[in-house]
Amino acid sequence: MKSVSVALPLPIYKVFDYDVPQNISEKIQPGTMVEVEFHGSHRFGCVWSVNSIEKDKEYELKSILSCLPLEPLADWQLEWAKRIANQTFSSLGEALELFIPKYHRSWEKWTSRRIFLANEDDEYFLDLKKYGVDHFSQGMNLFIFKDLLGITSKKIDQLIKKNRITIVDEDFQKNQYRLPPQKWAKKWWQRGTITESLNLLGKLIEDSFSRGLKVFILLPGPKVLDYFLENLKTLYPLVRFLSFDGRLTARKRMLAYQMIREGYYDVLLGTRLAQFLPIHQIGVQVLFDPNDFGHYSDQQPHYHSFHSLIEKVNITGGDLHIIGTIPDLTIYFGLQEGYFESQTGQIKRFTKEHKLELVTYEQRKTILPQLIQKAIAQNITSQQNSIIWVQKTGYSVALGCSDCGFYYSCSDCDVALRFYQKERILRCPRCGKKVVPESFCPECHGPWMKTWGDGIEKVYQFLKRIFSGVHIVKIASDQERSELNVKEEEPMIIVGTSAALHEELLAHSTLFIIHSFEDWLFLPEFQVREKFYQNIQRALYFLGASKPTKTRVIIETSNQYQKYIDPFFHPPAEFYKQELEKRKKYRYPPSQGLLQVIARSRNKLNREMVLNKVKNELDEKSFIIDGPFPGDSYLKKAGWSDQLVIKFEPAVLSILYDKVTAVVQARKSTGVEVDFKVYNTLPHKVTDDL
Template sequence: MVNNDSKQVDRIFTYAIPKELLEKIDLGFRVKVPFGKGNRMVYGFVVEFYDVIDASIKKIKYIKSMCDDFPVLREKDLKLITIMREKYLCTYIECIKTILPNGMFKGISNKVKNVIRTGENLKDRFCKEPYVLIYNIVKKNEGKFNKNELSKKFSVSMSSINTMIKHGFLEQGKLIVNRYNERQYKAYEEKILNDDQKKAVDMILNCKKNISLIHGITGSGKTEIYMNLVSIMLQQGKDSIILVPEIALTPQMVERFKGRFGKDITVFHSKLSLGEKYDEWLRVKNGKVKVAIGARSAIFLPFENLGLIVIDEEHETSYKSESDPKYMAKEIAILKSHIENCKVVLGTATPCIETYYEAMRDEVELITMNKRADGASLPKIEVVDMREELMNNNRSIFSRKLFSSIKEKIAKKEQVILFLNRRGFSTFVSCRKCGYVFKCSNCDIALTYHSEGDYLSCHYCGNKQKALRVCPSCGSKYVKYFGIGTEKVEREIKKYFPKVNTLRMDFDTTRKKDSYENIYNKFKNGEADILIGTQMVAKGLDFSNVTLVGVIAADLSLNLPDFKSAERTFQLITQVSGRAGRGKKKGEVVVQTYNPDNYSIKCAASNDYDDFYKKEITIRRDMNYPPFSNIFCINMSSENENLLIKNIQNVAINLKKIISKNDKIELLGPCPCVISKIKNNYRWQIILKGDINNKYARKIKKLVYEIVKYDYNSIRISMDINPINML
């Protein structure tokens, strides 16, 4: 396989091995090879060996050199790559680039620093000052500093240092600089498991299926179960991977795991630099660490003796990749379980419908935990009908109940979390005279107003423009900001509670590398009274002094044009509600909605997952949605709308011919996507729903590319089986 993104070269190429490499090269090695008519040097990966050259190959090329002194891919990885390519309709190189650290393709390797060490013992005229002083300093700080650092830090002569190097009393050497976190954490003592936790650990260890689902309410002690399992794996000499859905949760998990097991735990997520990722990957590759904590991509870390994969909050959509290969972390974990014979534990208070359906069919071991670990009760959830608030002339974003509860908790020195799944100040800006809506010039999406900086922003392409006070369509000054975002919630809180300290956790406040951890630590340490955030605050976070959670607008996720909207609403309300009352103080939750009778909101308010599941699975069965079918989404985009429409209509005509004899597959479309334009590209889609397996999907992919081949450079094609959203 060669490092070339073109789908036309997505195959295995044959190269000869030069004699000098015969004894060194093996499966999984990265090599440099001449490729194409111009023999341009590219990376290649050794995936197969042949004793006899195929007779059809006339002029075989030779491998030029090896890039590393170790194989970057294991045989287990090669098996996984082959399966992923078929399952996710992607190329070999897309799989390889997903498994290996990005820096490896951009020239990143070990960071090396020149350092000074002691050489021969001092003698003759060198036994005098300043040579003795310099020699002793270097001896005390062996291999820590280079010449410049030594001279500046200890105020010693550079000339004397150079003289000592010249005569061999000091030597210059190389030091590999570690680019990973070696910070020490406060000890996190092991807790005695309660009966439910002990039972869960036993069931997981003795599960013949190797796949377990812990359906445990918020605060039921799932993290302590994970840590107990990791401890058992370490005793058995096995490795563990712990996945969390958001980087925001990583600091909390790292704090606990490193506090329990020491510093030698790798942390792997997208906020790391290319160098940091490479070093963490290499630590795993070299067997220096036995445990990894991270977001989705950590699932591919090359542990040699993998015994356990934990996917915390398994229902989260962030476990699905939006770029090729469009993998789901849970599916990769199950594949690795078959390849590497390891345990997989899925944990959540709100399992995704498909996972729970598998548990009901006994395909996954189900472990139910209905009590909080410390005996605390679940918070009381009160649903407020915002229609009644309007009838009572309350036009504030806070209901009377939520406002009074915030006031009460602040007076008691307790903390509050306010959740709104939309960032910015206003969700759209419109002219009240002519109805003009300020939209992005590149995308079919309304611009969001941000008060900090006074600008309008597109949350899809990132386009920004200065906020206007005059309508560009009719020239009127009746420009109004509609809807609310996290910025507006923060401003309203400061207006009503000027002495209260607030923190905001959303995409805008967490762009910098350590911002998640800084916000987490400040709130944990009581430096803020109210945390306002998007879905980042809805999962996993554990603050003992939070006694009130306010859900500002529960309808935002409910009104999305997606068959999973009810499920996501139930999950979000249940998860964010679980942040309240996790300490000794009782918690309460206020859910504001214009749709209080919806079953997802009513079930979340009563914390009744089983009732929600029964209602939702009935709808899914009646509508033939997953888990009763697969959805295959074909998305095509282009700057040339006419060319796009012509091609996608042609695809649809040919697909109808293929599925006309198959009454188990339904074709919907072609039609514009809900968001019909992003970054100046028009977007159309076709949706196939029904009994679609991997083989059938690859047949469809081949057909689509065959039809579009003459316009391939002008049209972007994306295909996904069971996409997270179809907007």
């Protein structure tokens, strides 16, 4: 008899043992997807290892209920899942769930069987070839045949009776395909406009085809995916293109999964989750716009496509091409260390001179100074668009009393609550907690409540008063941006947060205003300067790219902050050199990895006990450990939290993961909630012996 260890998609840092029924014993291997019972409910999981059962066990294991009729995960997928778990400090089951497609039991009749066409002159051959399906001698999964051609179950039964098709059970074997050993490249490309990027992708596809390699292009969102897919299909009509993104229904996702597994494609374009499809034969991976937030998963596991894709090519081989505008500090570090080859000079880069202007004040008397109002008015007269970049959402940064100085703050996070005037509500910018403000001051009961700081709503309302009749739009989210048509003929004033710094909006605008420059300087995060620099450089890179007219950039700030402005307009080599020196001095990413272990509980003794246990488990020779100390004020429930800060070399990440998660799992009964924030760096460069 044998048992298996199954990883379940739960935030639990352990695997669970199950007995293997005799009737499915031959199907079970590491990577097999199975259905099991867990705490009274049925769940899909992945077999992590196969074990032998000791006869003297005092307890009886639950049995696996069934195997999913899907291809077992390949060895490289299992290894990759383990590395993603390490990178994100998620459980192994949560990482493996990325590779398991959404599955409905009603599909089992089709996904578990394979179809063969009896006659090559059959009309279905021609229909299938239109979709790029070939290799008919090997048959195909019945799910593909049924869904791709829209054939009903009744029609399939008729075809069987007429001996036009033969159906057999699928023999799911683990895919053992490996790319041929050779020297693979990791390259950084600095892109131009979206049209120039299309030409660059075309050249990469042509080069890959000349080498007999399939291509995977990972994109940050559906809109850019649609643009490239439509245009690449026009440029290369004989190439088999497939796409995969979150808009697909579960059934369409399964169809794409099966076609990719069978290899019925030459180029795959997809958004974040597409990288976890069974793309065994991919020889060239392309990551487009790595700094776009669309590449980051805001759900557990919190992976970033840049780091996950690097780990994949380190396991499987294949070329990696990263195409972006301005390299972030990690990519710049990789270029300096020889991890990436720079291909900046290989494409034409557009350049445009911007007129930089500074508007300062001793004490602000109005939301937008007269000089800025005049610049916007001139742009409207010239029928040009303007963008005003505001750091804060809401109406104001804080709401309080002008008599006693009281202001509303979050009881959990100890930060000022932002005021949303339209909804007449206060909201915490960290945890989202909502509070309805009183009409009078809660402290002194005075009537003089006032707002501090400018949020996007306040600037928007001010512009509506000053420029009545002008088209003014507010953009605080990606959804609001996607609904905007920037190609309208009338001039627009766009006021927005960083969501407004999109290529299409910038390219059709000629005036860019940074409102309250100082708001970005002192945010409580060590990466804030780097992110602020990237946003400014991205704005300068695309501003007015679609316009023949000159462009203007206006920086609005208080006199005392003028001295901080210049570095943010220096070239990357100059700005990043100083940043890297600081990071190396204090051993912060990207020179090393950094992990925050945050323990939350009302019981301070329990918090410190868990963190000290983590600290004691780690070898101080391999890790630099600071803490425990009180949680930072910007963390949720900061008053109830303590944290450790652990700095580590990439080579010991798996050791750190195993030790820390073992302590956390063992201490779950203490009632302490433990969260992780991981700042990854580049893995050690893999040397090529070829």
